[in-house]
Amino acid sequence: MRRTLVLFATLLLLWAMLSVLNHALAEWRAHVFAGGLFVAYAALHQPRRSGLAAVMLGGLLCDAHTPVVFGTHLLLLSAAHLTLFHLRERLPREDNLAVTLVVLFANLALFLVFTFTQLPGTPAPGAVWPRLLLDLLWSQVLLTLVTPWFIALQAGALALARVPREDLP
Amino acid sequence: MPSKRLDQARPFVTLGVIVVAWLLVPVAVKAFLRASFFELTAPITLAASRIRDLQDYWSLRLHSKDELIEAGRDLARLNASYELGVQRNAELQAEVARLETLLRLPSFTTYRYEHARVARRDFSGWWQRIVIRKGSNFGLPVGAPVVFTGGVVGKITEVHATTAVVDLVSSPSFRIAGVVEGDTRPVSYQGGINPGFAPPTGVVELVPLDVVASPQAPKRLVTSGFGGVFPPGLMIGTITRAAMGGDGLFQSGEVRLDERLGSLAEVTVLVPL
Numbered sequence: 001m002r003r004t005l006v007l008f009a010t011l012l013l014l015w016a017m018l019s020v021l022n023h024a025l026a027e028w029r030a031h032v033f034a035g036g037l038f039v040a041y042a043a044l045h046q047p048r049r050s051g052l053a054a055v056m057l058g059g060l061l062c063d064a065h066t067p068v069v070f071g072t073h074l075l076l077l078s079a080a081h082l083t084l085f086h087l088r089e090r091l092p093r094e095d096n097l098a099v100t101l102v103v104l105f106a107n108l109a110l111f112l113v114f115t116f117t118q119l120p121g122t123p124a125p126g127a128v129w130p131r132l133l134l135d136l137l138w139s140q141v142l143l144t145l146v147t148p149w150f151i152a153l154q155a156g157a158l159a160l161a162r163v164p165r166e167d168l169p
Numbered sequence: 170m171p172s173k174r175l176d177q178a179r180p181f182v183t184l185g186v187i188v189v190a191w192l193l194v195p196v197a198v199k200a201f202l203r204a205s206f207f208e209l210t211a212p213i214t215l216a217a218s219r220i221r222d223l224q225d226y227w228s229l230r231l232h233s234k235d236e237l238i239e240a241g242r243d244l245a246r247l248n249a250s251y252e253l254g255v256q257r258n259a260e261l262q263a264e265v266a267r268l269e270t271l272l273r274l275p276s277f278t279t280y281r282y283e284h285a286r287v288a289r290r291d292f293s294g295w296w297q298r299i300v301i302r303k304g305s306n307f308g309l310p311v312g313a314p315v316v317f318t319g320g321v322v323g324k325i326t327e328v329h330a331t332t333a334v335v336d337l338v339s340s341p342s343f344r345i346a347g348v349v350e351g352d353t354r355p356v357s358y359q360g361g362i363n364p365g366f367a368p369p370t371g372v373v374e375l376v377p378l379d380v381v382a383s384p385q386a387p388k389r390l391v392t393s394g395f396g397g398v399f400p401p402g403l404m405i406g407t408i409t410r411a412a413m414g415g416d417g418l419f420q421s422g423e424v425r426l427d428e429r430l431g432s433l434a435e436v437t438v439l440v441p442l
Contacts, residue, residue, distance in 0.1 A: 016213045019289055023217075026290035027432045029365050033293075052183075064206035067296050067326070067342065070199045071191050078187050082180035118295040122341045123361040123372045131294040134365040 006161045007042055007054035010154045014038065015061055025138075029131075032139045035114070036107025037147060038062075039077050041154040043084035044093045044102065055081045068118070076113060080106050100147045104140055111136050204329070211332050214300055218288035278397055280439035283307055287433050288332060294363060297337040301436060304329045312398060314439045319427035320404025321345070321392060322436050335436070338405060339369035339426050346396060347373070347405050349380050350389040358390065358405055358424060369426040373408055376420040382408040390424055400439070 014037060022031055038058045042051030059074035066073070084106060092098040115132055119125045269276050285301040303309055305328050315322040315335045323343060327334040336343050341361040348355055360371040373390065382388040387407040394401025404427075411422035 012210070012213075015210070016217070019214065019291075020217050022292070023290045026292035029292055029363055029367065029369065029431055031291070031293035048183075056187075060202060060206050061210065064203050065210070065291075067298065067336070067340075070203050075188060075191065079184055082184050086177075086180040115295070122295075123359050127362045128294055131363055131365050135294050 001050075002161060003046065003050040003158065003163045004053045004057070006157050006163055007046065007051065007154065008057045010041075010150075010157050011038055011054065011058035012061065013153075014150065015058070015065075019065075021142075030138055031135045032142050033111050033114075033135065034107065034139060034143060035062075035073075035077060035080070035110035036103040036105070037143060037150055039081045039084060039106060040099060040103045040147070041151050043081045044088050044091065044099065045155070048085055051085070052078060052081055072114070072117060076110055080110055096148045096151075099151060100144060103143055103147045107139060107143055108136070111139065207327075207329055207332075211329060214288050214332065215302060218286065218302060222286070277394075277400065279442045280400070281442055283309060283438040283440050284435060285333075285438060286435055290431065290433065292363070292431055296342065297340045297360070297363060297369065297430070298323070298326070299335045299337065299433060299436075301333050301335060301438070302331070303438070304331050304333045306331055309333050309438055309440060313441065314399045315436050316403060316439060317429070317433060317436050319429050320406075321399065322430070322433065324398065325438065333438075337369075337430060339363055339371060339430060343371075345399065345405065346393045347390045348393045348401075349376070349382075349408065350391050352377075352380065355393050355395060356390070360426075362423075368428040369430055371406060371424040371426060372421065373411070373424050374414065374419065374421045376408070376411050376422055378413075378418075378420060380408075380411060380420065382411040382422060384409045387425070 014034065018032060018034055025031060039055050042055050045051075046054075055077050056074055059071075059077040062073035062077075063070050084102065091102060111132075119128070122128050266276075268274070283303060285303040285307075287299050288302045289300040291298050291300075299322075301315075309325060309328050311325055311328050313325045315325060321338045323335045323337040323340070325333050326336045337360065338345075339360040341359065343360040345358050346355045347358045354377050356376050357374045358371055359374070360369070362372065363369045376382075380388060387409045388411075390405045390408050392399040392401055392403040392405060406424040406426040408422050409425045411420040414421040
């Protein structure tokens, strides 16, 4: 329970920081999406149940602030978490570069799937793509820069709350 | 071997269970969860907004007294012209009321003006909305129109305890009946295409064939007042292009919206009385 709450607290911090950033970027009609970062640490380093619970809470948090069918983020992030969890034994989880690449691929997949769920309501779906691709580019650049820091922050938060890391003996 | 296969399928079984369980959750529970998560994070949104206000305050404190005196003088001039406008407005309102009585016309909806600071802006390619720092604590209703000096901002879609969410005029979910200024025939407006680093735009349909609009000679699109949500005559945007639609009966085109939509700091909610 404590592990889930600490992980959720870090996701809440991530959401707050993204909100502030997107508020500032609105002046230039830009937006960043960081779905991949919501799932990476929980999927790669945490036990399945508590990691999934935290990711699901993070999904509900995102759903509450977006005009989408309630549960869209919950299901997308859960799917991403379970897929990464399934693959994690085959990934070099302790390598920062590898983790960043995993986050980038997860974010790309989540962004594209999320976009396809939103396009039916758009008057001219073809005309929206240049803007979406630009947003995706900013998002990936941001994730490349902040992923190692955020993963370290989540590990640090768990250590601070005296929650043992799952992969330690 | 079967146990290994079962182990491999486990994440997908778990996902299936989550999907089925979520579909079975009653709508009331989902609505409660949405409201709870929004309210849980409202203090974060409000705190960030107040910190920004504080930053603005301290940056304004750095201005010299000469600059403040100049700004005060400019404001006094503006106030004088606005006072004239207010007098003229009162005169016109009295005239409208007299004509309504004389012709037994239904009167226009009257509004209470509620000014609110913008706490959060969200300008993604999928939607555009803002969160304002007033909610049910100031009696804001869902569906109330929101305006600013440049015209229509949007419509309130969610009201919470101390905040409200406004769907912007540039958002694909925003639709409104408008008229080309000087014309009485309604056209259909929908927000939607928002290129990065450029003004937001929307699309307009059912434009009569005799309306000619181009980037060189744009036409102003204003609210029609139909439906009773927005008062008539508020600026939506300018039609910069109109071309024959697929049906051959009407034109469709592009509407350029106000650039300031992305940097709004304060808006006014029109609360129907």
